[in-house]
Amino acid sequence: LQNIPTDSEQPAAPAPAAGEPDPAADFISVVLADTEDAWTEVFAERGQRYEAPALVLFSGYVTSACGNAQAAMGPFYCPADRKAYIDLRFYQDLRDRFNAPGDFAQAYVIAHEIGHHVQKLLGLSAKVQQARQRASEIEGNALSVRLELQADCLAGIWAHRANRTRQILEDGDIDEALTAASAIGDDRLQQQSRGYVTPDSFTHGSAEQRVRWFRRGLDSGQLDSCDTFGANTL
DSSP: OOOOOBOTTSOOOOOOOTTOOOHHHHHHHHHHHHHHHHHHHHHHHTTOOOOOOEEEEESSEEEETTEEEEGGGOSEEETTTTEEEEEHHHHHHHHHTSOOOSHHHHHHHHHHHHHHHHHHHTTHHHHHHHHHHHSOHHHHHHHHHHHHHHHHHHHHHHHHHHHHHHOOOOTTHHHHHHHHHHHTSHHHHHHHHHSSOOGGGOSSOOHHHHHHHHHHHHHHOOGGGGOGGGOSOO
């Protein structure tokens, strides 16, 4: 994972001077390597082989197999090309707009998108997409919430496994991740943007739900603990 491909056809973040390291890219490569280690282990325990996603760093605008994306969307995963798209500007928003600073908060965001890749490999994304095509808008949103909360839980599994192997967690790290999960909950974002909350329109889950499912994965480190689709309450 020494070479992280960037989208050369689109505007990118300012490059460091020749010979200087890119701290953002270096940090992301370390987190990505941690996710590969964690998920290779989990899949091996299930008798399966983990296939790592490609990673695209962008700032401002990018084109993916899932369509065009602007920085306002933040990081995302595209199942169609199995690539995780990490918006470098989002980290600044995480710190300044959402008041969720810290390296571990940034790592959580990456791990959440890798969680979507895990869902793709397990066939969960395709099942949800098929179900959404037959569902009403409200029902489709509810399925999206369960998919997103599961990705939060999968991010927690990464944190559990990486900490067990390399003791990555320091004092305050979990609070950083939980603050980030809480800050980008649908209820918090809707309240900030329009002054009221509409639960039926949620697509990612509330702040409380995102925190709860991340912590569930963090506490257990096991895939079975992340069955949001079988849970009666979220």
